[in-house]
Amino acid sequence: MTTMPASQAQGQAGTASGDILLEVNNLKMYFPVTSGLIFQRATGYVKAVDGISFFVRRGETLGLVGESGCGKTTTGRCILQLYKPTSGSIKFEGTELTSLNTNQMRTMRRKMQVIFQDPYSSLNPRMTTGNIIGEPLIVHNMVSNKEEYKERVGELLRHVGLNPYMADRFPHEFSGGQRQRIGVARALSVNPEFIVADEPVSALDVSIQAQIINLMEELQEKFSLTYLFIAHDLAVVRHISDRVGVMYLGRLMEVSDRNEIYINPIHPYTKALLSAVPIPDPIADAQRERILMTGEVPSPLNPPSGCVFHPRCPLATEKCSQVVPQLREVENNHWAACINVPGYGET
Amino acid sequence: MATATGVAGSALGRVSRLWRRPGRIRRIPVVPLSIVALLLVCAIFANIISPHDPRGADETQRERVLKTLVPPFQNWDNPLGTDRRGLDVLTRLIYGARTSAVISMIALGFGVVAGTVLGLVAGFRGGWADAIIMRLVDAALAFPLILVAMLIVVVLGPGIQNIILAIAATVWARFARQVRGEVLSIKERDFVTLARIAGVPDQTIIARHILPNVVNTLLIVVSLQIGNVILTEASLSFLGLGLPPGDPAWGIMVAEGRNFVIDAWWLSLFPGIAITLVVLAFNFFGDWLRDTLDPKLRRL
Numbered sequence: 001m002t003t004m005p006a007s008q009a010q011g012q013a014g015t016a017s018g019d020i021l022l023e024v025n026n027l028k029m030y031f032p033v034t035s036g037l038i039f040q041r042a043t044g045y046v047k048a049v050d051g052i053s054f055f056v057r058r059g060e061t062l063g064l065v066g067e068s069g070c071g072k073t074t075t076g077r078c079i080l081q082l083y084k085p086t087s088g089s090i091k092f093e094g095t096e097l098t099s100l101n102t103n104q105m106r107t108m109r110r111k112m113q114v115i116f117q118d119p120y121s122s123l124n125p126r127m128t129t130g131n132i133i134g135e136p137l138i139v140h141n142m143v144s145n146k147e148e149y150k151e152r153v154g155e156l157l158r159h160v161g162l163n164p165y166m167a168d169r170f171p172h173e174f175s176g177g178q179r180q181r182i183g184v185a186r187a188l189s190v191n192p193e194f195i196v197a198d199e200p201v202s203a204l205d206v207s208i209q210a211q212i213i214n215l216m217e218e219l220q221e222k223f224s225l226t227y228l229f230i231a232h233d234l235a236v237v238r239h240i241s242d243r244v245g246v247m248y249l250g251r252l253m254e255v256s257d258r259n260e261i262y263i264n265p266i267h268p269y270t271k272a273l274l275s276a277v278p279i280p281d282p283i284a285d286a287q288r289e290r291i292l293m294t295g296e297v298p299s300p301l302n303p304p305s306g307c308v309f310h311p312r313c314p315l316a317t318e319k320c321s322q323v324v325p326q327l328r329e330v331e332n333n334h335w336a337a338c339i340n341v342p343g344y345g346e347t
Numbered sequence: 348m349a350t351a352t353g354v355a356g357s358a359l360g361r362v363s364r365l366w367r368r369p370g371r372i373r374r375i376p377v378v379p380l381s382i383v384a385l386l387l388v389c390a391i392f393a394n395i396i397s398p399h400d401p402r403g404a405d406e407t408q409r410e411r412v413l414k415t416l417v418p419p420f421q422n423w424d425n426p427l428g429t430d431r432r433g434l435d436v437l438t439r440l441i442y443g444a445r446t447s448a449v450i451s452m453i454a455l456g457f458g459v460v461a462g463t464v465l466g467l468v469a470g471f472r473g474g475w476a477d478a479i480i481m482r483l484v485d486a487a488l489a490f491p492l493i494l495v496a497m498l499i500v501v502v503l504g505p506g507i508q509n510i511i512l513a514i515a516a517t518v519w520a521r522f523a524r525q526v527r528g529e530v531l532s533i534k535e536r537d538f539v540t541l542a543r544i545a546g547v548p549d550q551t552i553i554a555r556h557i558l559p560n561v562v563n564t565l566l567i568v569v570s571l572q573i574g575n576v577i578l579t580e581a582s583l584s585f586l587g588l589g590l591p592p593g594d595p596a597w598g599i600m601v602a603e604g605r606n607f608v609i610d611a612w613w614l615s616l617f618p619g620i621a622i623t624l625v626v627l628a629f630n631f632f633g634d635w636l637r638d639t640l641d642p643k644l645r646r647l
Contacts, residue, residue, distance in 0.1 A: 126559035
C-alpha cells in the first residue's frame with residue numbers, strides 16, 4: 001500500500017470555515033485475526049478502517065453512510081476511544097485523544113457521548129430509568145445532593161419528552177421509542193458537546209424514527225450539540241445531516257454538503273449507492289438511470305489493491321488498481337477519492 | 348442500593364405473581380416446596396419438636412437398654428422405632444435434618460461466594476486470569492465430587508469444618524463456570540459499553556451492571572446444586588469420613604443400620620427415605636425455578 005502523507009484533511013481544515021470540533025486524520029483500525037491455541041499469532045488483519053480523514057465543525061451534523069461492514073461503527077468507536085486505533089490521530093478541541101491516559105480520557109468523556117442502535121441492549125434491565133440517566137452525573141460528580149440529582153434527572157426526562165415520574169420505572173416498562181429517548185437523555189446528562197449517534201434509529205419503526213430524529217434536531221438546537229450521525233439509511237442521513245461522508249470498505253469515498261452529495265454525487269460509488277434508493281413513484285423510478293454494481297463487497301481481510309472500489313467500478317481503469325486515491329477537494333467544498341473524476345488532478 | 352432492591356424486586360416479583368395466578372404459566376411445585384419447608388422447620392426447631400434427646404440424655408442408660416431395637420409404629424413414644432442403643436429414630440432424623448441443612452448451607456455459601464467472585468474475575472478480566480481460573484474449574488469438575496471431598500477429609504481429618512471445606516472446594520467450580528459464561532455475554536452488551544464511556548470504574552461496572560444480571564442464573568444453579576451438596580454430605584457421613592460416629596446425621600444413620608438391614612430394616616430405611624425425598628425436592632424445585640426464571644438454561 002502506498003503510504004501517503006497525512007491526507008487532504010489538513011487542506012480541508014485550512015479551507016473550512018467555522019470552528020473545527022473534531023478532526024480525524026489518517027485513522028486506521030486493523031483487527032488482528034489470530035490462530036493457534038496457546039501461542040496466538042496474527043495470521044491476518046481485518047482492515048475495518050483504513051486511513052480515513054475528516055473533520056466535524058462545531059454545531060454541525062456529519063452523516064456517515066455506507067453499507068454494513070464498511071467501518072462506520074468502528075470509526076465512531078475509535079473516536080470514543082473504545083478501540084485503540086492502529087494508527088492515525090483524533091483531535092477533539094485540539095486535544096489528541098489517542099495519547100490520553102485513562103484519567104484524562106475520563107474527563108474528556110464528559111464532552112463526548114454516544115447513542116447506540118439497540119435500545120434493548122443499551123439499558124441495564126436491572127436499573128431504574130432514573131439511575132440509568134443519572135449514572136454519568138454521579139461518576140463525574142456533577143450533582144452535590146439527592147435533591148439536585150432527582151431534579152436533574154427529571155429535567156433530562158422532560159427534555160426528551162418523557163415524564164419525570166417515569167424515573168422509578170424499569171426499562172422493560174417502555175416501548176422501543178421511549179427506550180431510545182432514555183438513551184438520548186443519558187447521553188445528554190453530562191452536557192456533552194459532541195454525540196456519536198451510532199445508527200440511533202435503525203432499530204425503530206419508521207414513525208418512531210421520525211420522532212427521534214426530530215427530538216435530536218430539537219436538542220441540537222437547544223444545547224448547540226455536534227453530531228456524528230452514523231447510519232445506513234440514506235433518507236434519514238439526508239434529513240438530519242449538514243454534511244455527509246460516504247464510506248466503502250474502510251475508506252471515505254466522498255464528503256460534501258448534504259444537498260450537494262445527493263443532487264450532484266461525484267464518486268462512482270456514491271452514484272451507485274444513491275441509485276439504489278427506491279423512489280416512491282413507480283414512473284419516475286422506472287425512468288431513472290440505475291447504476292448496478294456487480295459482485296460482492298470484497299473482504300476487508302484482503303482488500304483490493306489501489307482503489308478498494310475498482311473491481312466493481314464502472315469507471316475503473318488499469319491505474320485504479322495501482323494508485324490509492326486520496327480524498328481531494330474536486331469541487332468547491334466537495335471532496336472525493338477517485339482518480340477518474342474531473343478535478344482530482346494529477347495522481 | 349436501589350439496584351440491589353431492584354433485583355430482588357423483579358426476581359421475587361415474578362415468583363410472587365406466579366403464586367397469585369397458579370396454572371397460568373407453571374404451577375408452583377407444592378410437594379417439593381412442602382418437603383423443603385418441612386426440612387427447614389425440622390432444622391430450626393429440632394429441639395422443640397423432637398420427642399427425645401438425640402444422644403439419649405433425657406433417659407437413663409437402663410431405660411434405653413430396655414428398649415433397644417423397638418420396631419416402628421409400635422408405640423407413640425418411639426413412632427419410628429429405636430436403634431441398637433435405644434435412641435429414638437424420629438428424633439435422630441429431625442436432628443439429622445439440622446446437620447444436613449447447616450452443613451450444606453454454609454458449604455454452599457462459601458462455594459457460591461468463591462465461585463461467583465472467580466467467575467466474575469475470569470469473565471470480566473479475560474486473558475491470563477481467565478485461562479488460569481478456567482483450567483482450575485476444569486480440573487475441579489474432572490474429578491468426581493465425592494472423590495475430592497474424600498481426599499480433603501482424609502488429609503485434614505474429620506470434623507464439621509473440614510466437611511464444609513471439602514464440599515465448598517468442589518461445588519465452587521460449577522458456579523464459577525456458569526457465572527463466567529454469563530459475564531462474557533453481559534459485558535458485550537451496550538449498557539456496559541455505555542458505562543465505560545461514562546467513565547464508570549470497573550468495580551462499579553461489575554457491581555452495578557454485571558452482578559445484578561447474573562443473579563437469576565446464580566439462583567437457579569444454586570437451587571440445582573443443593574440436592575447434590577446434601578447428597579455429598581450424606582455420602583461422606585456414610586463412609587465414616589464426616590462427623591464423628593454417634594452424631595445425628597442421615598448418612599451415619601444409614602451406615603449404622605446397614606449391618607442389620609434384614610432384622611432392623613427401619614434403621615437405614617427412614618434416613619434413606621429422608622435423603623431421597625430432600626434431594627428430589629430440591630431438584631424439582633430447582634427445575635421449576637429454572638423454567639420460570641430462565642428457560643434458556645434448560646440444558647445445564
